[in-house]
Amino acid sequence: MPVEPILPVIDCDIHPSPSKDLPLEPFIPEDFREALRQGMGSNKSHAYANPFGVTRRDVNCHDPVKVAADHLDRYNIAYGILQPPGMQVSIIHNIDVANAMAVAWNDWQINTWLAADKRYRGSVCCNMNDPPAAAKEIRRAGKHPQMVQISVTTEALNLYGRRNYFPVYEACQEMGLVFCMHVGGEGSYNSSTPIGHPSTYFEWHTGVPVTCMSHLISIVAEGVFEKFPKLNVMFTEGGVGWFPHVMWRMDKNFKALRATTPWLKRLPSEYMIDHVRFTTQPMEETTPENQLNMLTMIHADKTLCFSTDFPHWDFDAPDVILPRKIPPELKKRILYENAAELYRLPSIEQATETLRASQPVAQPM
Amino acid sequence: MTEKSDVSSPDSDPRPMLFNTGYGTENTPLDFAFKIIEEARPPKARSGKRLTVCAAAEIPVGGRRIVTDGPLSIGVFNINGTFYAVRNVCPHYGAPLCQGTIHGTHRPSDVHEFDPGLQGRILRCPWHGWEFDIITGKGCFDEKTKVATYPVETDESGDLVILL
Numbered sequence: 001m002p003v004e005p006i007l008p009v010i011d012c013d014i015h016p017s018p019s020k021d022l023p024l025e026p027f028i029p030e031d032f033r034e035a036l037r038q039g040m041g042s043n044k045s046h047a048y049a050n051p052f053g054v055t056r057r058d059v060n061c062h063d064p065v066k067v068a069a070d071h072l073d074r075y076n077i078a079y080g081i082l083q084p085p086g087m088q089v090s091i092i093h094n095i096d097v098a099n100a101m102a103v104a105w106n107d108w109q110i111n112t113w114l115a116a117d118k119r120y121r122g123s124v125c126c127n128m129n130d131p132p133a134a135a136k137e138i139r140r141a142g143k144h145p146q147m148v149q150i151s152v153t154t155e156a157l158n159l160y161g162r163r164n165y166f167p168v169y170e171a172c173q174e175m176g177l178v179f180c181m182h183v184g185g186e187g188s189y190n191s192s193t194p195i196g197h198p199s200t201y202f203e204w205h206t207g208v209p210v211t212c213m214s215h216l217i218s219i220v221a222e223g224v225f226e227k228f229p230k231l232n233v234m235f236t237e238g239g240v241g242w243f244p245h246v247m248w249r250m251d252k253n254f255k256a257l258r259a260t261t262p263w264l265k266r267l268p269s270e271y272m273i274d275h276v277r278f279t280t281q282p283m284e285e286t287t288p289e290n291q292l293n294m295l296t297m298i299h300a301d302k303t304l305c306f307s308t309d310f311p312h313w314d315f316d317a318p319d320v321i322l323p324r325k326i327p328p329e330l331k332k333r334i335l336y337e338n339a340a341e342l343y344r345l346p347s348i349e350q351a352t353e354t355l356r357a358s359q360p361v362a363q364p365m
Numbered sequence: 366m367t368e369k370s371d372v373s374s375p376d377s378d379p380r381p382m383l384f385n386t387g388y389g390t391e392n393t394p395l396d397f398a399f400k401i402i403e404e405a406r407p408p409k410a411r412s413g414k415r416l417t418v419c420a421a422a423e424i425p426v427g428g429r430r431i432v433t434d435g436p437l438s439i440g441v442f443n444i445n446g447t448f449y450a451v452r453n454v455c456p457h458y459g460a461p462l463c464q465g466t467i468h469g470t471h472r473p474s475d476v477h478e479f480d481p482g483l484q485g486r487i488l489r490c491p492w493h494g495w496e497f498d499i500i501t502g503k504g505c506f507d508e509k510t511k512v513a514t515y516p517v518e519t520d521e522s523g524d525l526v527i528l529l
Contacts, residue, residue, distance in 0.1 A: 163477065223476035255457070255506045256494030258395075262471035262479060265393035267507065 008351035010339035013307035019062035032100040046187030064116035078351040086125030106141035123151035135171035149178035155185030161218030212238035279307035288323035305339040394508035410528035452513040460492035
């Protein structure tokens with residue numbers, strides 16, 4: 001029988017959570033345990049509830065060994081990027097507690113999930129409301145060889161292009177870590193739309209890409225990529241259909257308004273295509289023709305990286321989510337190569353070999 | 366910006382990081398555009414045809430006059446006593462460019478720094494606000510966009526003549 005081809009996958013969005021067996025508490029710095037007992041870990045949260053719960057009914061993401069078997073093995077996922085709940089530490093009211101919780105989440109990740117399987121890659125959590133402390137934590141936890149990015153929510157006290165965040169970008173660039181903005185928390189500080197509070201989780205969830213757009217425009221306009229030319233940023237779970245609009249509108253405006261941001265030496269879209277990446281999930285589901293056009297418009301051969309959002313309700317599977325008529329080369333770029341280049345992971349050939357060696361009876365995609 | 370990176374990662378993976386590798390030129394597009402503007406090379410006459418405008422004294426410093434010759438429309442500008450001619454058609458939508466406002470701009474600069482300059486040389490299209498340098502015709506926003514410019518002479522009688 002001919003050997004079925006294996007197409008390795010990098011999943012850029014897996015959400016582990018602590019459990020009875022792998023609790024967070026032991027990793028919380030001792031000096032802050034009393035503060036937490038006193039309720040100083042409070043955060044306002046956005047309070048929009050998914051009526052069906054956020055996690056899939058049939059799985060959880062508590063056990064790294066079980067997830068490796070049920071999720072990584074099942075889909076030929078060669079590397080899975082973890083997005084722990086600690087991405088949200090910046091919405092904790094107390095600055096010092098938020099800093100301590102970032103340390104806790106990073107040490108929890110390193111000692112539980114990253115230690116359990118070498119296919120996992122981590123996201124450094126940090127408090128964006130204390131950029132010098134965030135930079136310090138990025139330099140500490142980011143040293144771990146399986147840490148590939150930092151992850152923060154798109155809910156923020158300010159637009160991420162603002163220069164008070166520059167110490168964070170400086171640390172990311174120095175450590176070779178991607179700056180990943182994961183949607184979430186919208187409504188914790190501000191209303192989740194600039195107009196006001198939506199009525200339902202349905203509206204809230206559909207509208208959160210607005211914050212991605214706002215941060216992207218700010219990051220480009222404020223010259224982050226001129227100041228930190230080796231920095232790459234990732235938008236996770238914010239969709240991609242809005243990206244052409246932002247590129248084209250910003251390029252159009254640049255012709256007349258360039259002099260207001262004279263540090264930009266290239267069209268805004270050129271910075272974006274070089275430095276900005278997106279994860280697929282939740283991929284806009286439209287007709288296959290529209291999807292293929294969208295992939296062209298967003299320069300998916302460079303910018304798009306596959307993700308599942310496992311174990312959440314709006315999960316995408318790698319064998320279903322891309323249009324059937326996608327060119328095979330583009331499929332490889334999206335499922336593996338774009339993320340491998342971004343996170344400097346082994347080549348698709350090496351990953352294929354590793355998978356073949358470890359899973360002699362792997363199911364073809 | 367254009368150098369190749371050999372940044373070492375924590376796990377010393379040899380793969381280079383993604384970043385701008387430029388366009389095969391030493392300058393980024395905006396640096397290139399402003400190099401042309403700053404060099405301010407005078408335009409050359411092409412057809413040998415001459416178009417008389419008006420007496421030089423009629424256009425004060427900072428002023429302009431738009432002249433037509435059949436379908437051709439050209440603006441003549443007096444910048445600090447020197448005269449420059451720019452085709453009155455914006456390469457974007459064909460708008461009457463020479464009716465735009467004249468001002469300065471910011472040269473390409475470091476992040477969060479402003480380097481004002483080219484005062485009195487920058488023509489902003491009245492329709493969409495695109496900026497052009499009057500002396501070179503070069504657009505201030507990309508590598509290629511340019512509007513035609515022509516040499517201007519003052520003849521023996523003191524009239525301005527555009528050399529087409």
